[in-house]
Amino acid sequence: MQYWLDIVGSFLIGGLILLILVNLNLSMNTSAAENLNTNISQGNLVSTTYVIEHDIYKIGYRITGEKITVADSTELKFYTDIDNNGTKDSIHYYLGNTSEMFLTFNPKDRLLYRIMNNETASSSNIVVDFNLTFHDSLGAVINYASLKNASSRQKVKTITVSLFVEPAEPIDGIYQGAEWKKNLIAKNL
Amino acid sequence: MGYHQILTIASIFLLSTLILNVNNATTQRLTSMYSNEAAIDASGIAQSLIDEIQTRAFDERTIYKMVTTTDSLTVVKLVGKDAGETVSTQFDDIDDYNNYTRTDSLSRMGNFNTKVLVYYIDKNNPDTQSAVRTFTKQIDVHITNFSLPDTLKFSHIIGY
Numbered sequence: 001m002q003y004w005l006d007i008v009g010s011f012l013i014g015g016l017i018l019l020i021l022v023n024l025n026l027s028m029n030t031s032a033a034e035n036l037n038t039n040i041s042q043g044n045l046v047s048t049t050y051v052i053e054h055d056i057y058k059i060g061y062r063i064t065g066e067k068i069t070v071a072d073s074t075e076l077k078f079y080t081d082i083d084n085n086g087t088k089d090s091i092h093y094y095l096g097n098t099s100e101m102f103l104t105f106n107p108k109d110r111l112l113y114r115i116m117n118n119e120t121a122s123s124s125n126i127v128v129d130f131n132l133t134f135h136d137s138l139g140a141v142i143n144y145a146s147l148k149n150a151s152s153r154q155k156v157k158t159i160t161v162s163l164f165v166e167p168a169e170p171i172d173g174i175y176q177g178a179e180w181k182k183n184l185i186a187k188n189l
Numbered sequence: 190m191g192y193h194q195i196l197t198i199a200s201i202f203l204l205s206t207l208i209l210n211v212n213n214a215t216t217q218r219l220t221s222m223y224s225n226e227a228a229i230d231a232s233g234i235a236q237s238l239i240d241e242i243q244t245r246a247f248d249e250r251t252i253y254k255m256v257t258t259t260d261s262l263t264v265v266k267l268v269g270k271d272a273g274e275t276v277s278t279q280f281d282d283i284d285d286y287n288n289y290t291r292t293d294s295l296s297r298m299g300n301f302n303t304k305v306l307v308y309y310i311d312k313n314n315p316d317t318q319s320a321v322r323t324f325t326k327q328i329d330v331h332i333t334n335f336s337l338p339d340t341l342k343f344s345h346i347i348g349y
Contacts, residue, residue: 017204020204020208024208027211027215028211028215031218031219034219034222035222038225038226039222042229045229049233138278139277139278158241178229178297179226179230179295179296179297179298180229180230180233181230181233181293182233182234182236183240183241184237185240185241185244
């Protein structure tokens with residue numbers, strides 16, 4: 001009898017140890033995937049912000065007349081001489097629809113478009129949210145309704161850009177995202 | 190104590206050590222992930238503030254006229270905001286931001302507490318604060334956040 005108890009007991013303990021090891025392995029895999037997803041999100045975020053900063057800092061460079069033509073919560077169109085060749089360039093940022101990214105698991109991801117000189121739309125990056133806030137010289141927020149008028153757009157001195165990115169696939173049901181917010185002061189506004 | 194019991198205790202000890210090490214590594218990885226994101230956010234916040242400060246005049250005395258000697262600048266002990274200036278939109282020169290504090294809140298990473306120091310430096314010895322007026326000022330932006338392992342410091346030098 002003692003012999004059988006030893007065998008059953010050792011099987012039970014061995015099984016439990018095996019379960020612990022499998023669980024350990026699973027959590028290590030989850031953690032590695034989370035880490036990878038976060039690194040990808042952070043990399044996407046940094047590369048997107050680099051392009052946005054580069055463009056917005058140059059709003060109005062070598063432009064006389066109207067510099068910002070569209071200013072809304074998720075859309076911005078402005079003129080600048082981005083390549084410093086003496087020719088006026090237009091740059092248009094806007095958010096695409098979530099339906100365009102129907103092949104990904106993330107229901108909120110969408111393309112942030114950057115169009116230069118009315119060329120064919122090309123995506124800048126995949127984001128979850130892109131929000132713009134416009135401020136005058138005193139730092140007061142200019143409301144979006146009044147930004148439809150050119151006279152209000154001329155008052156814009158600072159643009160606050162908020163960006164949120166998330167990976168296409170969740171890990172354990174969670175999308176490991178990354179967020180960025182910056183006030184950009186274009187020297188020519 | 191029998192041979193089998195010693196073996197069992199040793200194997201439990203080894204297994205526990207393995208689990209603790211894995212948990213430790215996972216926690217460290219998570220901490221590093223969040224501190225990376227906080228550092229990206231902090232650099233954006235610091236750069237925003239430095240951009241804002243750079244739009245101001247070099248000194249209270251250079252707002253409306255040009256100065257040619259350092260004796261005309263604000264004296265070292267008076268570096269800071271001037272009378273009647275309570276909010277940053279009223280600041281008209283760089284050193285008004287000395288000891289200025291601000292809290293920016295982000296939905297993921299929480300509050301970022303910022304403190305600014307502005308002081309004169311000698312352009313030939315920029316690592317130390319100058320006890321006398323010079324035509325060069327340094328802006329230090331210190332940022333803290335619960336996900337940052339330490340205070341981040343961003344510095345910017347502005348010359349007149």
